[in-house]
Amino acid sequence: MYELHFAVPMAGAIICALNSRLDAAMASDLLQHSEAKVVFIDAALLGVAQEALHLMSVAGARAPVVVLIRGEVSTSSTTQHDYEDIVSRGGSPEFAVQLPADENEPIALSFTSGTTSRPKGVIYSHRGAYLNSLFSVLLNEMASKPVYLWTVPMFHCNGWCMTWGVAAQGGTNVFLRKVTGAAIFDAICRHGVTHMGGVATVLSMIVNTAPEDRRPLPAGKVSVVTGGAPPPPTVLSGMDELGFLVIHTYGLTETYGAATVCAWMPEWDALPAEEQAEIKARQGLQHLGLEVDVKDPATMRSIPADGKTVGEVMLRGNTVMSGYYKDAPATAKAMAGGWFRSADLAVRNPGDGYLKFQDRSQDVIISGGGEKISTIQVEEALFAHPAVAEAAVVGRPDEHSGETPCAFVVLRRKREVEAEEVMEFCKKKLPRYKAPSTVVVVDELPKTATGKVQKLLLREKARAMGSLSDPPPSPVLEEEHEEAPNKV
Template sequence: MEGSMRCSANYVPLSPLSFLERAAVVYADRAAVVYGSTVYTWSQTRDRCLRLASALTSLGISRGDVVAVLAANIPAMYELHFGVSMTGAVLCTLNTRHDAAMVSILLKHSEAKVIFVDSHLLGIGQGALKILLESNVKPPLLVIVGESYNSVAAIRGPIASANMEYETLLRTASPCFEIKWPIDECDPISLNYTSGTTSRPKGVIYSHRGAYLNAIATILINDITTMPVYLWTVPMFHCNGWCLAWGMAAQGGTNICLRNVTARAIFDSIALHKVTHMGGAPAVLNMIVNSPITERKPLPGKVGVMTGAAPPPPQVMFKLEELGFNVTHAYGLTETYGPATVCTWKPEWDALLPEERAKMKARQGLNHIGIEEIDIKDPITMKSVPADGQTIGEVMFRGNTVMNGYYKDLSATKETMAGGWFRSGDLAVRHPDGYIKIKDRSKDIIISGGENISTIEVESVLFSHPAVLEAAVVGRPDHHWGETPCAFVKLKEGASVAAEDIIKFCRSRLPHYMAPKTVVFEDLPKTSTGKTQKFVLREKAKAMGSLSKKGGSKL
């Protein structure tokens, strides 16, 4: 329009680094990071991040370089989210449950120049670097993050001579560092590897713009007002803590770092610090509702808890709210910066019975403000499925908080964004009120005798059994039906129930073809984000062999 112009006065590339700059002034003396007896204010946190950026620059890190970190939810992990970006570099947070071999693969693929390793995970970190050396690949510089300098100084290993220590780097670095702001707001800020990482890694590229927008969207969907107290039960390496590693700075929040997530630690932290918000996969929620009475403490007030990573069983959500937690159900993927949808509460649900309200809130809802649109489409025709709550299609997104792409894999990027939509691989239905509900991953759906069986629906029934603590369902080969549901179940402590009773329980609540034909009692393999590793269970079910034509199980 005539008279308008774009210049530095009215346009600045969006970046979550601006959150820290503001927080250091507005909330200067307020606690920013708390870890045991260690407390840093927002002013101190900015100072430490600037020193970190200065130290990285002295190590040769410059714009576009990758800096990796393998660490639990500790202060350094939080500071790296800002300090690395201040240099123009890209932060790569690694899954703390990976072994040395997988870490070496990701370091090689990312071409990280520096890796920060939590001293508790040093064996994995040094093992990964040793593998790279033996493969004639130049390893990144190692910086050890210890609980104290003395404990780090005593560490010995194959690369001990190259050891640097985090706090020493910060103490000797200058706080007078000029932040290298993004040239373009679509410049990369972080690199996140998907949880299903194999020997062919999929590194998801986040931009400053996307991180900024998703941090704000996540704050809004969780009703996080100014100066919250956030308990870190979500791994910060996972989608950068669902973008709240940056988001807490926007609101001047206090970050309560928690290394080991247990029910006792959660209740103790809430009581001690008067926690207002937290997050967690359904496995964390399940841990809370099934904790012994002796480990629980009264909540000082309502605690908002965002859950995601896997569809939460309605029974778990209902029990959690009985304890005083206010549950917000979000859904997303690594490729959408974490949360992309939210099941927004509707006043008319207040008239429903508690169990029915929980079922409504267990749906995935609708896109948040950072996502332009979400749809359920036929992946072949790209036509939207009817909003009848029955017709299954693939969840697809488009908007400003969809990834830039997969690192070093343009063909995979083009494939997953074919047709102008990001294809999630998740199968869902849309209800008449517009809200979506996930039925399964496309690879998890069980096709038995031509019928589609949602493993999520079967698992929801299993969770309602009074003796069941955790459950996961996969397909087992069947001579007659092709495959039938096989349930892997972990019982509550002290509980005892037969497989036949579990099957009978499910048959009384589901169509018979959906009820498990096989029940196996064992601990469920998990990722560090709380997701059940169904690929492991599918292999176990496959190894059992096909059921007879009559079906059934003698387990």
């Protein structure tokens, strides 16, 4: 995958890295939508790929040329081409790199994660990818010859453009087939990793790695750029104690990855650890490649930096997508008013103007009294409980209160807790109407391949529970937890 991030553009083609967790039906759909002429298949995913190609044939779509990447997996399957065989033949010394005639020509087609709708094909330009690669190096505070550990999938925003950024600094890449806490510690120790990236769930995985699976880190802190859902302050504190320097960013597929960074101020070093973690949880300020504002979506006026007024995060500039592939209506809607509308809600902190994410617009819970409840705020309270390893909050219908917060939690190893205790704990940290009224213990939260929690699935579960005001026939239970009984 890393090699192809260079070979494909050098051949004058467009790289479209597909999510490795797609099922055959979605893979077939996206292959047809992208009009791919060549498809490279990792042998470990051959079964899904063959079914996807069969579905394309049934639909009457033109079949792409197939290249099999055997890797460590042996297979007797015959394909049109074998990747290692092609590479072993060597290249032509006379080959001329196919540079774009216009820097705004597309270099990549990156599909969104599709957590709330069908994935959209986001078009990246050579100019945007080039600039964001350099800005990513700056965000990572990356000197020359770094050692970068990949836990960010390269199909997600082309690895947040670090595929090209690491190469720009003459770096070494360390890859993992399976991301686990033990594998991360082992790779850092064995290869002297200096930098890595990962969403909040990866950070939580690191913090909750069993002591026997941890390894001593190299001298100096390992820099970790995180994005996606805001990491809870408790996780940020835990990462700092382990020897990681966490750099918090915010971005979307439509912005090539990171668009803002919580730039650290020297005066914050003297603050208590808890306050430092809360500051690090902010999304910060725009990077050099684009402009970011928080606006009233109706009037398009910038909101005041008072820490209270909520607006929509909007972005424009060099590292905002060229548009959605073959979807002009969605492009026009997203770029209405000359700004990309993220659907993410935030406030601006007084004094420094730093963005603090509130919620996705579709995730906000509306109570019967019309109060808006940020699920992120509720999740932060849940994460503060010593027994909670992971948490996700969605709205549960309520006949009298409209919606009430419903929490799905994963417990730490060998911990047991009553749901009532968790709810009472949250009531001490939040206004009572914001505290979860339902707590469901699960073995794991449903996630996308990039580690984002699929709240759409959790909302369906919450709706299936029915109104909270209706007397349930029996306690609400999920499947039994391995280490502790589920108590709700």
